[in-house]
Structure formats: C-alpha cells, structure tokens
Amino acid sequence: MPPPPGPMEVDAVTDTQGVTIPDPLTRPIRSNEILGRRKAPPKTQWGVAAAAHSSSFRQGPSEGKPKARRWDHRFTEESLARKGSQLKGAAKYLGNPGLISLGGGLPSSEYFPFSELSLKLPVPGHFEGTDFDAHATTVSAGKHDLAQGKSIFDIATAFNYGQGTGAAQLLRWLTEHTELVHRPPYADWACTMSVGATSAFDMALRMFTRPGDAILSEEFTFASALDTATPMGLHVVGVSMDQEGLLPDSLDAILSGWDPAARGGASKPFILYTVPTGQNPTGATQSARRRRDIYRVAREHDLFILEDEPYYFLQMQPYVGTGAREQRQAPPPPRSHDEFLASLVPSYLSMDTDGRVMRMDSFSKVVAPGSRVGWITASEQVVEKYKMHADVSTQCPSGMSQLILFKLLEEHWGHGGYLDWLIHLRLEYTGRRDNILEACEKYLPKEVVSWVPPAAGMFHWMRIDYAKHPRYPAKSVTQLEDELFMASIAHGSLVMRGSWFLTDRSVEPDQLFFRATYAAAPADKIQEAIRRFGEALRESFGLEGGGGGGGEANGSKSVANGNGV
Template sequence: MAPPSAIEVQAVTDTSGVTIPDPLSAPVKSNEINGRRKKTVKGQWGTAAPADSVNFRQRSHEHKPKARRWDHFLSHEASIRKSNSLKKAAKFLGNPGIISLGGGLPSSEYFPFEQLSLKVPAIGHFSEAETRDSGVVITAGKHDLANDKSIFDISTAFNYGQGSGAAQLLRWVTEHTELVHDPPYQDWGCTMSIGSTSGLDMVLRMLSRPGDVMLSEEYTFATAVETALPLGVRVAGVAMDAEGLLPEAIDDLLSNWDVEARGGRKPHLLYTVPTGQNPTGATQSTERRRALYKVCQKHDVVIIEDEPYYFLQMQPYTGPNAPDVPPPSSHAEFLKNLVPSLLSMDTDGRVVRLDSFSKVISPGSRVGWVTASEQLLRIYQKHADVSTQGPAGMSQLILWKLLDEHWGHEGYLDWLMHIRMSYTKRRDVILQACEKYLPKDVVSWVPPMAGMFHWMKIDFKKHPDYPSKEIETIEEEIFMRVIDHGTLVMRGSWFYADAEDEHQTMFFRATYVAAPAEKIDEGIRRFGEAVRAEFGLEAYANGNGHAVGQ
C-alpha cells in the first residue's frame, strides 16, 4: 500500500492553489472544503468533460480496505455492456488549441439562452417571505467559463454531457458524501443519476436476472416493486417493527431458503429505506443498521440503500404540548445527531447508496447520485451513457449555482438544519391532531423520527362487520368513508412488498408535508370522524365537552 501523501494542494480559486499539510485522520470541516480543493485547469470543466469522482475526494483513503468484487452477481447485460465509443473522444476536447471536427456537439451559438437568473434564499434567511423580500439573485451567463467568470455556464451545461454528470456538480456531491458519510473502504466514488427510481432500475439491471427475488421491508415504496416486477424480479417482504427491518427475520429467511419451494435462487439483493421509511416512517437505529449489515455480510447480500429522507431526520418528539427541543448549535452537532448511514459502515463495498435532491431541494430537478464501489460505478456509467445520459444540464447548472457558488457546503447544511426544524413542527402538528381527534382504542401510531409520513394502525377486528367481512373489504370501506368526509389518506395495502402474502394488519398512511398546519389539523379531524362513523363509535368531545362529528 502506498504511503499517504505528505502534502496536498489547497485551492485559492478553481485555477490556483497553495500546498498545505494533509493529516490522514483529520476530518474535513464544512467550511474548509473550498479551501482544500485541488488546483484545476479550465479544460477540466468544458463541454462533455469526463470526470472521475475519485479526483474530487479531499482526504487520502489508501489506508482503507478495497471493496469486494461483485462479478458473481453481475447480469449478462452488465457483463457485455460497452462504453459509448463516441464519448471516449470527449477527453481530448480540453486540449489547448484543439479544433474539434469530431463530436456531434452543437455550437452554443444556436442555444437561445443568453442568461439565467434565479432568486434564492440568503444563507440563514430561508423562509418564503424572507426570500421574496431579501433573496439573492444569482446569474449564469452563456460564456462565463471562457470569460473566467465561473467554471460552469450555459454553453457547457446546456450541451451534451457525460453519463457521470457534469464535473462541477459531481465534485460537489463527492465532497458532500465524504463529509457526511466518509465510506470506510478505499475505492468508493459517486456518479450522477436522474433520481433514485432510475438509479434503482439501473442497479437491478446490473445485479439481477429474471426469476431473482429481492428482499425489502414488508411494506415498501410501491414504485420499487413496480420497477422490479417487469424485470422478472419478485420482492419478498421482511418483517418489521417500529425501527424497520428485523435483521433476525432476514437471517432466518435466508438461512432456510428453499430454492424449489421459493421458485428462485437465494436472494442477494436487499432494497431498504432505512430513514423515515416510505410508507411506515420507521427509522433504523445505529444498532439496527449494524446488525443488518452483519446479516448481509453473512449471506453475501448487496444492500441498495435508498435514502431520500436521510436529511429529514427530526428533533425528538417529547409529547403533546411539550416544549420544543432546541435546534443543533453547529454543523458538527447536526451531523453528529444524524443516524449513521449504512454506507458509513460499509467495509466491503456492498452498499449501493441512492441519494437525491428530490425531498430537500426539488423533485422536479430530477437529479440525484449513486455512491458505490469503483467496479459498480463503471458499469453504471456505461449504462447511463447509452440510456439516460445523465441528468439534464439545465438542472445541474441551477443546482450548482445554488449549492456551490452561492451557499457552499456550510450554507447547504444551514438549509438542512432549517428543513429539520420545519419538518419537526409539521410532524408535531399531525401528532397533536391525532392525540386530539383519533379514537385510540381503534387507531394507534408511533411518532416518526424522520421522513414525510405518519403510519396509523387500525384495529380492524373491532369493526362491527368483522369477521363477516374480510380485511380488504373493511379497508376499502374505511378508505371510501374517509374520502366522503373530505380527506385523502393512502391505504396500507398499496404498499405490500408481496401482495400474495397473507396480511393480518391494517394501516393508513398520512403525510404532514403537503398541507399547511391548519389543514393538517382539519384533515386528521375528518379522518377521526370517518373512523368513528365506520366503527360505530361515539363522536369525540370538544374542549367544552360537547360531542363533535358524525
């Protein structure tokens, strides 16, 4: 193993730098990242510039073990996938003085955009009202790179790009990943995606074949199931509790896997949403994640860690009308309070992590990234080059201007802390409404620690028509009764990992992020009204002791 470098180049700007010591074990702080960037040349940022995430990491990782290889799981499609031969030539576009008569890259002269301006929040002033009154206007020009005004501009972003994404934004997400997760193996990296659903689709194409079975929570993201099934991959639901997946249930299932009875080889893929799980809102504790990882090591399972809600972890819930828990006092405290990711525990390179800006910036951006071992990233990038071709350059430019040039890593963490506190308030509103309006002898719940969803269990066996009516019929009748009362909640059965399994529990999913506080309160009041009517219960009493509802 090569010794760590004694020095590194510290960027003063993106084109100049000085050298500074590089202590191997010293963590990089959010406000040090820009200063520690390696010196770059303008050609690195040009049109369709190839980029390798490894070059954007700020610490040496050579003291860590290398990832395992996953050749034994690769699909035939992944094994024969070739790079886009035309994009191989793009690396020469950065050569000084070169005249390109090769690639089919249209001249930006014919892009009908001269300037893009965006009004965004100033750091620490994130509300809609503050942004409207005192927001900052950031601008991208057409030829900012050529004119040395910026390293990313319209002429570059709006042209063709690489499947790995624009180098400028790839550098930012690599730095962010290193700051937050610091994967404990050597050859990790990031590549851009057009969102986590596309990322899941491509990973399944790489690591599965028709007839395979993928493990997941027994209630899971419906689109994940719908993504897998057309590829011939069935989903097997694993038992859960309030903290999500039960590692012992996975161990038992895999230790006793019967190929003939199950109709498929032993599963080698686990799809999980560890934080604020959709639909249940469950969050795996640190201990639960470590136990889960050990089980996956034991049975050689690759973990697809889908984490759109990771930064929607909230303050502890201390009960109705309890005083607010103060926000984190610093970036370091904020990051320390996050439940560690599976990626941060991954010594084998068996975690493929899917990240996205959808829940923390904008779903319509359609920009995310994948973190995995170098072997798997290379295959992913080859696939992207001949399919999605990476996220839209317009979206990447907008995000980069906001996250890198305007906020920086410090400002982004400030934004995430703002989101944490805002979601905490919304979560508390729905929980207080549930305490006030729902019949607790029929409806029960666990306060969510993260995410967007509140998962409510219904004791359907107390329904007056049970057992003459089946669970599915009762669920349908409750759902329609809630609709009649003017509220929409989602049926738990829509989230079965395997609809053919027998289910003897009933849930409904509500979200606390789509409506303002007063409408959340009213929506839960109507839900409670509907449940009471369906179960033949007395209406609840208001503060004056008078019956309300029905």
C-alpha cells in the same frame, strides 16, 4: 425559525494548557475547510462533455483503508456486455490543445436560445417566507462565463450533451458533500449522478438481477420499487418490521432457511433494498445499532445493499408529546454544522468496509423533485458499470438542472450554507410532524387506531384494529380497508391504503394500515383532514363522536408486525 449561523470552529485553551493538535490530513474534514483543500484541476476539466471521475475530487486520505470487494460474479450478462458509449469516450480528447473537433455531434451554443439565467436565492439564516424575500440574492449564469473567466460552469457547457457521470462542476460538489457527511471507510469509493433514485434502482436491478430472481425489502415498501421490480420478473420478499423498521433476525431467518424449491426456483437473494430513514410508507427509522446488525447479516449472507435515502436529512427533533401532561422540553436544535452532522443516524455507507452498499441520494425531498438530479455512491467498479449504462440510456441529468444546482450549492451557499438549509428543514419538518400528531391525539378514536411518532421523513403510519369492526369477520381485511378508504374520501380526506405498499400482494393482509403525509398541506388543512378521517373511522366502526387520544400512549403498538412502528 431560521437555523443558527455556522460558527467558527475554535478550541479555547489557556496559555498554560497543553494541546494535542490533530493531524489535519487524517481528522474529519469540516465544511469550512473544503474549498482550501481542493486540488487544482486543469481547465479542460470544465469543458463541454468533459470526462470526470469523483476520485479526482476526494479530499480525505485513502491510505490504510481496505479496497472494495469485486462483484464480477454477480453482474448480469447485460451489465458485463456494456462497454459504454464509444462516442462519449472520444470526448476525452476535446481538451487537447489546438484540437479542432469534427467528431461529436455537439450542437453549437450559438443556437441555444438562452443568453442568461437568473435565480433569486435565499441567504443562509434568512429562509423564512418574508425574511426570504427581503434578503434574497440574485445569481446569474451567462452563456459564455467559462470562456470569459467569470465561472467554471455556464449555459454553453451545461445546456449541451454531457457524460453519464454528470458535469464535473457539480460532481465535485457532490463528492465533497458525500465525504463530509458519510466518510466512506474503504479506499476506492466513487459518486456518479443519476436522474433520481427510482431510475438508479431500475439500473441497479438490471446490473445485478435476472428474471426469476428474488430480492429482499421491508414487508411494507415503496410502491414504485415494487412496480419497478415486478415487470422485470423479480419476486420481492418482505422482511418483518418493528418500530425501527427492518428486523435483522427476520432477515437472517429468511436467508438461512432459503429453499429454492419452495420459492418457485428462485436462488438465494443477493439484493436487499431498504429505505432506512423515515421509511416510505411506515415512517420507521433504523437506529445505528439496527443498521450495524443488518450490515452484519449482509456480510454473513453476502448481500448487496441498495440504500435508498431520500429522507436522510429530514431527521427531526425528538417528539416529546403535546398537552398539559407533557412537561418535558425538546432538546435544542443543532448549534453548529458539526453538531448537526453528529446528530444524524450513521448511514450504511459510513459503515461499509466491503463496498457492498450502493447508496442512492436525491435532491427531490430537500431542494426540488423536478430537478431530477440525484447521485449514487458505491465502489469504483459498480459506479463504472452504472456509468456505462447511463451513457446509453439516461445519458446524464438535465444540464439546466445541474447549472441551477451548481449556482445554488457551489457558488451561492457552499457546503456550509447547504447544511444551514438542512438544519432549517429539520426544524420545519419537526413542526409539521408535531402538528399531525397533535391532530391525531385530538381527533382520532384511540379505541381502534394507534401509531408511533415518526422520527424522520414525511409519513405518518396508522394501524387500525380491524378486529373491533362490527362487520368483521363477515368482511375481510381488504374489504374493510376499502370501506374505510371510501368513507374517508366521502368525508373529504385522502389517506393512502397500507395494502398498496405490501411486498406480497398475492395474499390477504392480516394487518390494516393507512398512510398520511404531513409534507405539503398547510397546518390547518392537516388538522382538518385528520378530523375528517377520525369522523370516517367513528362512523364506520359505529363509535360515539368526539375527540380521543393516541400518540405516545400508542408507542408500543404494532406498526408492521404487531410489535412496533
């Protein structure tokens, strides 16, 4: 179903009521106010390879807010040695009136074999399949729209070299979006673009860690994060989890009892990497209280948090179960942009008063992964170090992708339309999540499999009671996992082995999980895949055929440590 249109924000009063009008400079900014509060930048801000800083695009006041703490003592020798690109630094002079540039090796747009880019884009309120096509609008970008006064971004600019920050045109939109959603509570925060969270994670590790260091993460974590950290000589230490994800008491215990001698000489960790919302692979979502408790531990032990949030906007409607036994009704979807934003679990960035969080955002899960455009938000000091690295490595995200996103987000949808799209995704993923849970309740044998309904993200985490397997303990947990995995493949269903996500792969696991995703396959295919997985489990465990529940009845079962998820 399409999201409701963004309403006008009006406070109704009678002619006899007294009303306190909030200070427009200090109250939270609303999506429909952003355009009117923009500062007027010089035209040179939009030129080829123009230098940009997101502080120019922030709208809320910074007076009275604390400054971020500095991390000079934590940066690696590599990071401290980086001075950025001298060639890119010279680009700041390109805006000087009358300047003739024979400096930078910027190809002439005369030799770009593109004259126009056309995009067929959905209109807010009409995001469904046939409705999408009937109401779609065609938006175009020409080669010289900037010079002709038609737009502030065009092919000649976007398709050329750019700064590590990304183009100012899109950076402004990202900065405004970050302020609208998270309202960072310290004064000197900034955004800069990335080519996705995996690259941002790689750069952060090079900025803050050295071979032999240990970093912290959930005991089951994003496999690519492990594959990034391990070749750098880093040891990833897993923190116990429950149904809300990472446990603050476990985090505190690891740090309080840290013994370098027992940890191979590794000093006490400084970096915590976490996926707080719809965690990959467990699907767990940290509550606001859980995040505040973890942030408190981070302050006590002086941790720097890498907040990886690709699934943040895939927070779903509450799961109320299926079947005749469930008479409860799910709450209605958000009816306004304000209500939608208020429904989201607060981010670490939104509670960071120290500048000890680097948030990594991405368009991969909410627009398109092939765009390879994301951004980080951190203190100006951290952002500057990150930009210096980007200038001489990734350089900047694809200019073609930036122009496409600019046309979609800035010139077509605006901030309000993007929020409408995110509300639409919320409802779509709620339906997908409910579909896989219905299939699990119908087809999986509850005697040996349990789960907790995910509240966000793309993943469903299923715990297998391996102790009930007829070949345990003759077969190890790893051998049983392999048997079940291959049995599922033989039945025509692919689910991922939980051990692939273990932070510590050197020891025999004492838990057995499988991860399924409900993100891509059609509803009927999801049902059939779960049915086949159920058949494989019954066959391997020697169970009688037939359906069998799970679902909410399993909500108290272990996800990661015997106590939840």
